[in-house]
Amino acid sequence: MIRYALTRLGLLVLGLAVASALIFVSLRVLPGDVAQLIAGAEATPQQVAALRASLGLDVPLWQQYLDWVGGLLRGDLGTSLITGTSVVAEVVDKARVTVPLAAMSLTIALLIGIPLGVLSALGRRRVGGTVLSVGAQALAAVPVVWAGMMLVVVFAVWLGWLPPQGFPRAGWDDPGAALRALILPALTIGVVEGAMLLRFVRSATLQALGQDYVRTAAAKGLTRTRALLTHGLPNVGLSVITVLGLQIAGIIVGAVVIEQLFTLPGVGRMLVADVASRDLPKVQGELLALTGFVLVVGFVVDLVHRLVDPRQREAS
Amino acid sequence: MLRRAALATSALLIGAVLLTSCTGSNTATTPTGPANPDATLAVGLSLEPSNLDIRHTSGAALEQALIDNVYQGLVTRNGDDDNAIVAALATAWNISPDGLTYTFTLRDGVTFHDGSALTADDVVTSLQTAKDDATIQNSADLANVASIASPDASTVVITLAQPNIDFLFALTGRAGLIFKNGDTTNFQTAANGTGPFRVEAWNTGQSLTLARYDGYWGERAGVAEVVLDYIPDRSAAVNAAVNGDVDVALEIDPELQSQIEGTGNFTIESGLTTDKATLAFNNQRAPLTDQRVREALRLAIDHDALVQTVVAAQTLNGPIPPLDPGYEDLTGSISYNPDRARELLAEAGAENLSLTLTIPNVYPTSIPTFLVSSFADVGVTLKVNSVDFTTWLQDVYTNHDYDLSFVRHVEARDFGNWANPSYYFGYDNPQVQSLYAQSLATTDEQQSSDLLAEAARIVDDEDAADWLFLSAPRAAVSTKVANFPKNSLNVRLPLAGVTVSSE
Numbered sequence: 001m002i003r004y005a006l007t008r009l010g011l012l013v014l015g016l017a018v019a020s021a022l023i024f025v026s027l028r029v030l031p032g033d034v035a036q037l038i039a040g041a042e043a044t045p046q047q048v049a050a051l052r053a054s055l056g057l058d059v060p061l062w063q064q065y066l067d068w069v070g071g072l073l074r075g076d077l078g079t080s081l082i083t084g085t086s087v088v089a090e091v092v093d094k095a096r097v098t099v100p101l102a103a104m105s106l107t108i109a110l111l112i113g114i115p116l117g118v119l120s121a122l123g124r125r126r127v128g129g130t131v132l133s134v135g136a137q138a139l140a141a142v143p144v145v146w147a148g149m150m151l152v153v154v155f156a157v158w159l160g161w162l163p164p165q166g167f168p169r170a171g172w173d174d175p176g177a178a179l180r181a182l183i184l185p186a187l188t189i190g191v192v193e194g195a196m197l198l199r200f201v202r203s204a205t206l207q208a209l210g211q212d213y214v215r216t217a218a219a220k221g222l223t224r225t226r227a228l229l230t231h232g233l234p235n236v237g238l239s240v241i242t243v244l245g246l247q248i249a250g251i252i253v254g255a256v257v258i259e260q261l262f263t264l265p266g267v268g269r270m271l272v273a274d275v276a277s278r279d280l281p282k283v284q285g286e287l288l289a290l291t292g293f294v295l296v297v298g299f300v301v302d303l304v305h306r307l308v309d310p311r312q313r314e315a316s
Numbered sequence: 317m318l319r320r321a322a323l324a325t326s327a328l329l330i331g332a333v334l335l336t337s338c339t340g341s342n343t344a345t346t347p348t349g350p351a352n353p354d355a356t357l358a359v360g361l362s363l364e365p366s367n368l369d370i371r372h373t374s375g376a377a378l379e380q381a382l383i384d385n386v387y388q389g390l391v392t393r394n395g396d397d398d399n400a401i402v403a404a405l406a407t408a409w410n411i412s413p414d415g416l417t418y419t420f421t422l423r424d425g426v427t428f429h430d431g432s433a434l435t436a437d438d439v440v441t442s443l444q445t446a447k448d449d450a451t452i453q454n455s456a457d458l459a460n461v462a463s464i465a466s467p468d469a470s471t472v473v474i475t476l477a478q479p480n481i482d483f484l485f486a487l488t489g490r491a492g493l494i495f496k497n498g499d500t501t502n503f504q505t506a507a508n509g510t511g512p513f514r515v516e517a518w519n520t521g522q523s524l525t526l527a528r529y530d531g532y533w534g535e536r537a538g539v540a541e542v543v544l545d546y547i548p549d550r551s552a553a554v555n556a557a558v559n560g561d562v563d564v565a566l567e568i569d570p571e572l573q574s575q576i577e578g579t580g581n582f583t584i585e586s587g588l589t590t591d592k593a594t595l596a597f598n599n600q601r602a603p604l605t606d607q608r609v610r611e612a613l614r615l616a617i618d619h620d621a622l623v624q625t626v627v628a629a630q631t632l633n634g635p636i637p638p639l640d641p642g643y644e645d646l647t648g649s650i651s652y653n654p655d656r657a658r659e660l661l662a663e664a665g666a667e668n669l670s671l672t673l674t675i676p677n678v679y680p681t682s683i684p685t686f687l688v689s690s691f692a693d694v695g696v697t698l699k700v701n702s703v704d705f706t707t708w709l710q711d712v713y714t715n716h717d718y719d720l721s722f723v724r725h726v727e728a729r730d731f732g733n734w735a736n737p738s739y740y741f742g743y744d745n746p747q748v749q750s751l752y753a754q755s756l757a758t759t760d761e762q763q764s765s766d767l768l769a770e771a772a773r774i775v776d777d778e779d780a781a782d783w784l785f786l787s788a789p790r791a792a793v794s795t796k797v798a799n800f801p802k803n804s805l806n807v808r809l810p811l812a813g814v815t816v817s818s819e
Binding site: 030031032033034036037038039040041042043044045046047048050051054082083084085090094149152156157160163164165166167169260261262263265266269270273276277278279 | 559
């Protein structure tokens with residue numbers, strides 16, 4: 001187990017190193033630069049060049065990359081060229097919106113996906129199960145933006161129950177308002193992700209139903225449902241753990257889109273704005289933080305999976 | 317003198333409105349109760365400044381938020397009075413008959429938000445720095461200044477090398493803003509000005525909060541706090557108004573206007589702008605070097621139909637908008653005629669022409685869509701290259717690498733771009749350059765205006781570009797709000813006089 005954990009940790013570090021190089025290179029492909037944007041549509045080429053130099057953009061790329069990685073090793077994600085604030089501080093500030101949003105979305109996805117997935121498997125020969133399964137197919141295919149707009153129209157515009165956009169200016173000092181502001185965006189992501197999870201849970205449950213031990217338990221006089229609940233579900237749970245990493249990545253991507261739509265001042269919205277203004281040191285810091293988060297989640301999921309699944313433990 | 321084209325990514329979408337008649341709403345809001353001095357005014361707008369450093373960072377969003385509210389110059393403009401130049405930190409000024417010497421009397425009792433008193437030295441240093449430091453936005457506006465001095469504590473004298481009738485107007489812009497000498501404020505994230513509001517908080521990606529400055533030299537602001545809520549999504553902005561999250565929503569989507577009107581809590585306001593939606597032709601690139609081709613493209617566009625599509629717009633037939641000196645009504649100088657367009661293209665040997673339009677992705681797709689079908693109708697294939705604004709700046713503005721381009725030039729009095737052959741329009745006409753230079757050099761306003769009008773007619777006759785429309789975005793203003801400004805809100809949003817009633 002220890003050896004497995006160390007190997008897996010090595011992979012995580014390697015993944016981060018590759019990601020940092022990929023992020024750095026791919027951002028440099030974008031046309032235009034921050035100096036041009038700051039100087040604006042009046043500056044002479046000389047002025048833009050002078051600004052570029054003062055921002056350190058005229059240093060060779062390989063050196064910029066090494067400086068950045070050097071900073072990363074000291075725990076410094078870099079500094080925004082536009083506001084001069086540290087990327088860590090900015091990300092931490094915006095994470096106050098994005099992290100609760102992601103957590104709420106994940107909770108909703110689990111609450112939808114797991115029970116309904118099991119139900120639709122159990123009732124697969126009944127109308128209800130079919131409806132659930134087809135409904136999930138349809139929902140999983142819905143673009144997040146469209147789902148969000150529909151929810152806004154119904155719950156915010158028609159019914160007026162929830163705010164249609166924005167985040168309270170007091171932030172979490174007004175926890176009630178902050179939570180209310182996140183309900184619709186989290187529902188939007190949660191329903192779409194939950195529908196995907198539902199389909200996954202359904203097939204995992206169907207697989208479990210066909211397993212020998214469930215059939216044996218059923219033969220001993222348990223109902224199929226009881227047999228599944230006592231013997232099959234632990235295995236379904238294990239399979240769910242493995243897709244959680246993917247789910248969380250999906251939620252992060254969803255958050256970028258949804259924060260735009262709902263004007264939430266989170267990491268995703270900041271990222272989009274920073275790309276537009278070519279604040280590349282900040283963008284690469286943000287992207288690496290997000291990538292790192294997803295990779296670490298995957299790492300933790302794998303370790304947990306290993307710990308709780310007896311078959312995997314024996315294999316090591 | 318180079319005038320800044322505030323292609324402001326930030327100003328792109330912002331504007332004021334025209335023709336009160338077209339909205340059918342009365343523009344006089346009648347608040348339902350007495351003004352509440354402790355009120356917060358929330359304004360929804362779309363484009364946020366990238367930082368608060370108004371001296372070094374481009375973008376109209378900065379001017380809109382900070383000039384007149386937080387920072388001031390010696391003079392400012394009154395958008396609701398034909399952009400007349402009015403006193404700010406100077407109480408009076410005198411221009412010598414030769415147009416070279418400007419003598420300003422400074423206002424007494426002005427303090428910065430940090431409490432320190434404004435001195436003549438602050439004024440001289442601010443202007444001298446803006447002139448000498450090329451990294452300061454609009455520094456070129458002061459290039460023609462020979463000297464800046466203060467003979468006594470309440471007087472500042474500026475001497476020009478040549479007369480420049482636009483100089484006073486230039487002082488209403490960024491180059492004329494007055495800062496404290498040796499200020500150590502971190503201007504990227506904070507501010508220290510002399511205006512009626514101070515910057516209270518800036519939540520990036522969300523809002524900029526301004527608080528009433530109690531030490532203000534003039535009449536104190538009518539509300540305790542202003543929150544500029546940056547809401548880029550147009551339907552979210554409308555929802556915010558409907559929901560009561562904002563008291564005013566600027567540049568609302570006309571398609572969604574009825575939702576706001578349906579609440580009964582808002583009036584739709586109208587004003588004027590200098591926001592010229594410009595379809596630029598690369599005058600240096602064949603076949604656009606051929607005037608017949610340019611004219612054909614203009615003839616292929618049904619401007620009246622386009623204005624109906626855009627809704628918040630009116631037609632504009634030349635480079636100078638109604639609010640600027642030198643404006644004349646050029647209606648009829650070009651009118652929709654696809655048959656003539658086809659003839660001209662045939663004459664120019666430009667059948668089966670294929671061109672690319674480079675357009676920043678902040679604009680509604682209805683504009684490129686309209687152009688594609690208009691041009692297809694006369695046998696011109698238009699490819700649309702939708703890019704982000706930074707890419708537009710590099711490809712079009714800096715490298716002049718484009719056929720056709722669309723942006724909204726929001727800035728007032730920017731005709732100088734047509735007299736600048738190295739500008740991205742690539743329009744090089746010595747006669748226009750000479751007329752423009754004369755229009756600046758004269759001290760007679762009427763003569764200056766006539767010369768500009770003559771130059772503008774030439775630019776229009778030569779089809780140097782097409783002015784698709786004059787933007788006239790609409791603002792939804794709560795019935796509780798009084799004295800909200802109307803004109804040119806895309807570049808100036810002076811909020812000191814605005815009040816909000818209790819209920």
